[in-house]
Amino acid sequence: MMTRVFALLVWALAGLTGTASAQQGNETGVWVQIEAHPSLTTAQQRAQDYAARLADVNGFSLGGSWYGILLGPYLRDDAERVLRTYRADRLIPRDSFIAYSRNLGAQYWPGGANVLNRGVIAAPQPAAPTVAAQTAEPVTPADETPAEARRGERLLSAGQRKDLQTALRAAGFYNAAIDGAFGAGTRRSMADWQLASGYEPTGVLTTLQRQALMDRYNAPLISTGMRRVHDVGAGIEIDLPMAEVGFARYEPPFAHYDATGDLGVRLLLISQPGTRATLYGLYDIMQTLEIVPLDGPRNRGKDRFTLEGRGKGMVSYTEAALADGQIKGFTLIWPEGDEARRLRVLDAMQASFTRTDAVLDPATGDSAQSVDLLSGLQVRKPRLTRSGFYVDNRGAVVTTADAIEGCARITLDDEYPAQVAVSDAGLGVAVLRPTQALAPMSVARFRRDKGRLQSPVTVSGFSYGGVLGGPTLTHGTLADVKGLAGESELTRLALNALPGDAGGPVIDAAGGVLGMLLPARNPNRDLPQDVSLSADAGAIRAVLDRAGLQAADSDQTDSLAPGDLNRVAFGMTVLVSCWD
Structure with missing residues (x-):
């Protein structure tokens, strides 16, 4: 029965090769590399052993007098399935991995095959016996006895x-x-x-x-072509996978090694003068970059840090340390699904990392001038930003319901994680609670009345998504105490707001909150630029009640001086960000 089950498994996986050939056309497919040997004779014997048990066994030169044994070619998904199945059944070594045709040379197994059209390696022939020689030396030396x-x-x-x-x-x-x-x-x-x-x-x-x-x-x-590299400019000697990356440029504090192979590997060498404060600053900055996904462990010690991130198809690892006034380290960015090889390469990099005298000069480099770039690297940006405002002294926030839809993570002012307490999609209002208590400079105080028609109002919001570092005030008037279709929970404003202002407080001249600015509800209908809608204070009170929060009342009647109004508005307004 065991033989029959194994035979069925081999038959099922063998069918994947035909599928790859049929669907890929001229593409050469993806391989599962299972062994490599410096001896052609040994590699051929091992390939023969595998071929007796598995389908799709091929052998290719890997360069440098090494010979690999591979299964394939497959489509990428099929190759990963073969890798998982054969590993689980212990039919191939646990450290087998996905490989690509670009790293393969001439073929030696099966004899005479030339799948990649890169030539054929003939099997080594034993020397012809002579008359004088009664016995011939074997091609492969005999193995040792246990003793x-x-x-x-x-x-x-x-x-x-x-x-x-x-x-x-x-x-x-x-x-x-x-x-x-x-x-x-x-x-x-x-x-x-x-x-x-x-x-x-x-x-x-x-x-x-x-x-x-x-x-x-x-x-x-x-x-991956691991070899010793001395980056003289960065002052670092290290083993790097040079079959997959190549030096691209210096943009301090990084030396960029961009992908040159099929894997999509990227590397950064970190090199800059600095102090412990510089190191801590680098630790914070690295976590804002796209190349450091949010999911993963972080560790900062006295004079060193490590960062690991997983997501969006990549695994990123960074380490850096301060010694003798210089901060040096590296970042390795590797594709997901190739963990065994990534860990081997990472171990080799860590074991070989050596500092030399030089260090990158922070004043040099030709990095593109952009607020979205740091030393040539893309800064992570939220999928959506909205405004919000504090409604209690522990940092609870009112914002728009669309600001929290489908978010993997929500932050306040790009720094403080928050969770959804209540969301009212019909009204378009949500209440957030920070995961740790905050201490707002000011808290919204709500009006009991709807305000007077044509009275001045101000919206405090992050019109440009936080680019300016603080909220912007947009002034207008109260045009109607109901919505365009007569909705009693809405008010209409004569005010020219931007999308980033949505979620911001609508404030009267005395600093009382009349409501919350809503985003455009119908993207297929363009209203005049000076027409905006807001959820009124009474409707927001009801949502706060559902969240277990009590709205503070405003009893201020006298108009505030412009500076005082600014302080009240700025103190309560917060940037709300939705992250993938």
């Missing part, structure tokens, strides 16, 4: 022993401490790896087996 393997094992350094444990853990066979001590746990993991790889499970790796294990472990680094 010989143990003797060879004793010659390993502590670092080499730890490397073997690390490789076993990466392959999914070892989960204990990396200490270089080959105890019972390590021996069991070695035997399990031997059995899964087609060797006799002795629990002691021979020299050839150790090499095969390390070759598989290092395959992700080989596939």
Whole structure:
């Protein structure tokens, strides 16, 4: 029964190759790389072993005298499904990964095949025997006996022993401490790896087996072209995946390495003079960039920080540290769904990171002049911004209902997270509560009456979405105490507002709040520019009651001086941002 189930699985996955060929036309597809070896003979033998168990086995040169074993070609989604299925069934190593045709050279398996039209590597031929030679040396040296393997094992350094444990853990066979001590746990993991790889499970790796294990472990680094780079300008030496990135430009504090390969990897080297305050400022600024998604751990210590973000198809990792008046580090941006290879590359970068004397000069660089860019990087922007105003002394806010629709995150003044307490879609009003108590400079005080017709009114709002750093006051008059269709919960204003003003308080000359400015309700109907609508104070009181909040009353009757009115309006108005 087990044989039949396995045969059906292979048959089902084998059908994916035809699908890729039919749908892609001239495209060469995506591959699952499962092993790599520096010996062509070993690679051919391993490819033959896999071909006896799996469909779609191919072998290609990877460059640098390395030979890869790959499954494919597939469509991207099919390749990921093959990767997940075969990993789960332990038919391929756990550190197998998605690979692309651009990194592959001439084909050596199956013999004579030339799928990518990049040439064929002939199988190595054993030397012809001579009359004098009674026996011929084998092409592949014989493997060691267990006793010989143990003797060879004793010659390993502590670092080499730890490397073997690390490789076993990466392959999914070892989960204990990396200490270089080959105890019972390590021996069991070695035997399990031997059995899964087609060797006799002795629990002691021979020299050839150790090499095969390390070759598989290092395959992700080989596939991305990891090599030592000395960026003289940034003053950093580090191993980088140079088959996937290339140096582009300096825009302090960053040296940009843009994508050159199919993976879409990007890199930044961080280099700038500074103090601890500079480091903390960089920590805050990095989190405003699109390349650092919001979902992920953040950690800031005394003289260093790390940031990790996941989302929008990317995984981003940043680390930076202050030493001797210089802040240096890096950011690695990697596509989602390729975690095993990302972690191997990240480990290699961290282990190789070395400071040299130079540092980027903050005064140099040719970054584009834009408030939306920082050193050539896009600053994260909200999907929608509206105005709002504080209604209690703990920071509860009234804003428009459309400001909170479909938001992954809501912030007040770009900094303070908030949650929806109540939303009234019919009226177009929502109430927000900050996740931590705030201390507003002033709080809205509502009028009990609707105000006098033709009396002056002011709307305080973020007309330009926070670009100016504070609210703008727009002046007008109260045109009617009901809506255009006679709605009693609305008032009509003779006031030329902008979309960003929606959600802002409508204030009378004495500083009392008459209502909240509403956004345009019908995008297919253009009203005159000086016609705006607001939800009146009575309707807002009812929404606040549902949120468990009590509106404060305004008993001020005398008109305020312009400066005093500005202070009241500015103190209560807040920028509300909706983020994806």
